[in-house]
Structure formats: structure tokens, C-alpha cells
Amino acid sequence: MALEFSLTPKQQALRENLRGLAKHVIRPQSLSWDRGHGIPEQFLRTMATLNTSLTASAKRDEGPRESSGNFGMKNLDTLLVTEELAWGDAALPLCMPGPGLGGPPVRGSGTEEQKRRYLGIFEDMSESLKWGAYALTEPGAGSDVAGIRTSCRKEGASWVLSGRKCYITNGARASWNVVFATVDPSLGRAGHRAFVVERGTPGFSVGRIEEKMGLRASETAELVLEDCRVPEECLLGGEASYASREGFMTAMKTFDNTRPIVAAMAIGIGRAAFEYARGFVREHYALARHVPRYSAIAERLARVGRDLDAARLVTWRAGWLADQGVANAKEASMAKALGGQAAIRACIEAIEICGVEGTLQKDHQLLEKWFRDIKVYDIFEGTGQIQRIVIAKRMLTNLKSF
Numbered sequence: 001m002a003l004e005f006s007l008t009p010k011q012q013a014l015r016e017n018l019r020g021l022a023k024h025v026i027r028p029q030s031l032s033w034d035r036g037h038g039i040p041e042q043f044l045r046t047m048a049t050l051n052t053s054l055t056a057s058a059k060r061d062e063g064p065r066e067s068s069g070n071f072g073m074k075n076l077d078t079l080l081v082t083e084e085l086a087w088g089d090a091a092l093p094l095c096m097p098g099p100g101l102g103g104p105p106v107r108g109s110g111t112e113e114q115k116r117r118y119l120g121i122f123e124d125m126s127e128s129l130k131w132g133a134y135a136l137t138e139p140g141a142g143s144d145v146a147g148i149r150t151s152c153r154k155e156g157a158s159w160v161l162s163g164r165k166c167y168i169t170n171g172a173r174a175s176w177n178v179v180f181a182t183v184d185p186s187l188g189r190a191g192h193r194a195f196v197v198e199r200g201t202p203g204f205s206v207g208r209i210e211e212k213m214g215l216r217a218s219e220t221a222e223l224v225l226e227d228c229r230v231p232e233e234c235l236l237g238g239e240a241s242y243a244s245r246e247g248f249m250t251a252m253k254t255f256d257n258t259r260p261i262v263a264a265m266a267i268g269i270g271r272a273a274f275e276y277a278r279g280f281v282r283e284h285y286a287l288a289r290h291v292p293r294y295s296a297i298a299e300r301l302a303r304v305g306r307d308l309d310a311a312r313l314v315t316w317r318a319g320w321l322a323d324q325g326v327a328n329a330k331e332a333s334m335a336k337a338l339g340g341q342a343a344i345r346a347c348i349e350a351i352e353i354c355g356v357e358g359t360l361q362k363d364h365q366l367l368e369k370w371f372r373d374i375k376v377y378d379i380f381e382g383t384g385q386i387q388r389i390v391i392a393k394r395m396l397t398n399l400k401s402f
């Protein structure tokens with residue numbers, strides 16, 4: 001495997017195009033989406049069309065591939081696109097029509113029929129926009145994924161699910177949710193099963209839509225399952241695949257695919273804050289290079305820029321490994337842990353460097369918004385602490401892995 005740091009001309013063009021879209025079209029609307037708690041359907045339609053054309057172009061170049069995000073592209077290309085979209089608006093990548101977080105478990109563990117049925121609906125969104133979602137978290141089972149309590153029991157040719165899921169991105173608007181449940185909590189991970197539950201199934205309902213500090217344009221829903229009966233065909237991968245710990249592995253494999261994407265989103269937001277602060281410093285201190293404060297501030301900016309760059313390289317490595325079909329759990333966790341932390345630091349430093357100006361809410365100055373948006377990037381898809389536990393486990397059990 002050659003070590004290569006440069007982007008291909010096609011990747012550079014992709015990044016430049018997305019950068020233009022983010023700057024001229026997405027960013028100017030970002031604060032109004034945040035205030036209005038959503039992105040207008042018309043704009044999401046435009047994004048769905050863009051997605052279709054990027055997917056078609058990737059298919060032409062490389063043939064059909066199993067990508068992790070909503071874009072049917074290589075993982076690395078998805079990371080490039082995601083960073084730019086998040087630079088434009090932090091919530092937009094989460095709001096994109098498509099299977100979302102629900103895609104990887106269906107692609108990775110679904111039967112051919114399940115893939116056709118559940119992923120096929122996204123091929124044509126000309127009539128209506130569609131989303132998929134991923135429902136793992138419960139009150140009392142966030143980081144402790146093994147502790148889920150939503151129950152599932154087999155009754156004839158059906159499964160009956162009961163429980164509550166919380167904080168589910170796009171859970172209310174989704175055509176289907178991948179819902180994780182347990183046949184017996186005392187079995188721990190071995191008892192887990194994953195189901196695709198379609199909207200409208202009797203016994204499935206949407207609870208509260210959360211009011212959040214940040215990412216306010218993204219929908220975060222509570223889901224309720226009350227004796228929700230689904231046909232046995234909804235069990236992801238079919239019964240035989242659960243002879244081992246497949247249910248839990250389905251949940252975890254999703255994260256190997258999506259943690260680098262979340263890291264790329266964080267880096268996009270962090271970069272936005274860094275660039276704003278850099279512009280502020282250039283404007284305010286350019287004529288005062290002899291002032292000691294300038295060099296102290298320049299040094300802070302240098303640290304922020306360095307850390308974002310390092311996080312990006314680690315994130316690209318995780319996506320690149322996935323594209324090579326190489327296991328990347330440790331690298332995906334490193335990307336997520338580093339990306340979140342570097343971006344949070346970037347947003348905090350940017351506000352401090354700009355002083356009170358950084359705390360004001362203005363259309364052209366989004367530091368306070370990015371500050372609200374970024375914190376959750378160190379929480380969802382596994383908190384920073386959990387990433388470090390994953391990394392340490394891999395390093396301690398596989399001594400050759402570092």
C-alpha cells in the first residue's frame with residue numbers, strides 16, 4: 001500500500017465545488033435554519049439531487065460500491081464532502097435525505113431482500129424525500145450499549161417489540177428505523193437483535209422531539225414501541241446470523257463506518273471557527289506585529305490549525321482503510337476522539353480570541369452558533385471517553401497494532 005497524501009484532481013475538483021456551494025449558498029442560510037429549527041424541504045431537494053448526481057458519477061468511475069454515508073461514494077470522498085457541508089452548516093449533513101446512520105447496518109448485515117427493500121426506496125426521491133434512522137440509545141443505555149432494555153419476543157411468524165428509544169436523529173421523519181432490542185437482558189450482547197421497523201407499524205409511535213442547545217435544525221426524536229409487531233422478515237440478517245454476537249456486532253460495525261464521518265463534520269465546524277478567528281486576527285493585529293499580544297494570539301491560532309490538520313489526516317486514514325476493506329475500528333475511534341476535541345478547542349479559542357464580538361449572534365458571524373453546535377460531536381456516536389476506551393482495548397489486546 002503506497003503512502004499518498006495528495007488528493008486526485010477529481011477529489012480536488014469535488015472539494016472546490018462543494019466549498020463554493022457551502023460558502024455562497026449554505027452558509028448564508030445557516031443561522032435562519034437554526035432559528036427556524038429545520039432546513040426547508042426545497043433546499044433538501046436540491047441536496048438530494050446533488051447526492052444522486054455524485055452517486056451516479058462515482059458509480060460510473062468505480063462501479064457500485066458500499067459506502068457508509070448518504071453519498072454512494074468512496075468513504076474518503078464522503079469525508080471530503082461532509083467536511084465542506086458541515087463548514088457551511090453544522091446540521092445539514094445530519095438532515096440529508098437518505099438512509100443516514102441506518103444505512104451501514106442494512107448494507108453490512110441485511111439479506112439481499114432487505115437491502116433491496118429498505119435501501120431501494122432512496123433511489124428515487126422525486127415524489128417525496130425519504131430518510132432512514134438508527135435507534136440504539138435508550139434512557140439508561142447510551143454509552144453502555146450492552147445495557148439496552150427494549151425487549152423483543154418471537155410469536156409465530158412475528159416479533160413483538162416493546163421499549164423506548166431516545167435522541168434518534170431523523171427518527172420521526174424516517175420511513176424506517178433500525179431498532180436494537182434484546183431477547184433477554186441477562187444475555188448481554190449475545191441477546192441483541194436488530195430490526196427494521198417501518199413508520200406506520202401499529203405499536204410504533206414518535207414521542208418527544210428534543211429542544212437542543214445546538215444542531216437545532218436537525219430533528220432528534222424519542223421513539224416508543226408498545227407491543228409493536230413486525231413480521232419475522234424485519235429481523236436484520238435473518239435468525240441464523242444471531243447464532244453468535246451478530247446483533248451487537250451490527251451495532252458496532254456501524255460506528256466503524258460512521259465515526260470518521262462524524263469526525264469530518266466536527267473538523268468542518270472547527271475549521272469554520274478557525275478561519276473566522278484567523279480573519280479577525282489579521283484584521284485587528286496586522287498593523288501591530290510588535291505587540292506581544294499578537295504573538296501570543298498567533299501561537300494559539302497555530303495550535304488550533306495544527307490540531308485540526310492532524311485530526312483531518314487521522315480521519316482520512318480511517319476512511320481510506322475502510323475503502324481498502326481493512327478493519328479500522330481503532331482508527332475510526334481515534335478520528336472521532338481527535339476530531340471532536342480539536343474542533344471544540346477551535347470553537348472555544350475562536351470565541352476567546354475575538355472577545356465579546358465572538359459571543360454575539362449575527363448573520364455573518366456564527367461563532368456562538370458553532371460553539372453551541374460543536375459540543376455534541378464529543379458525545380454522540382460514542383463520547384470521547386468511550387473512544388479512548390476502544391482505542392486502549394485495541395492497543396492492549398493487539399500489541400502489534402501500534
Ligand SMILES: Cc1cc2nc3c(=O)[nH]c(=O)nc-3n(C[C@H](O)[C@H](O)[C@H](O)COP(=O)(O)OP(=O)(O)OC[C@H]3O[C@@H](n4cnc5c(N)ncnc54)[C@H](O)[C@@H]3O)c2cc1C
Nearest residue numbers: 134135136137142143144167168169379380381382383385
Ligand atoms: C444530537 C444527538 C443525536 C443523536 N443521534 C442518535 C441516533 O441517531 N441514534 C442513537 O441510537 N443515538 C443517538 N444519540 C445518542 C448518543 O449516541 C448518546 O447520547 C451517547 O452515546 C451518550 O450516551 P448518554 O447521553 O446516555 O451518556 P452516558 O452514557 O450516560 O454518559 C455520560 C458520561 O459518562 C461517561 N461514561 C459513560 N460510560 C463510561 C465509561 N465506561 N468510562 C468512562 N466514562 C464513561 C461518558 O463519556 C459521558 O461523559 C444522539 C444524541 C444526540 C445528543
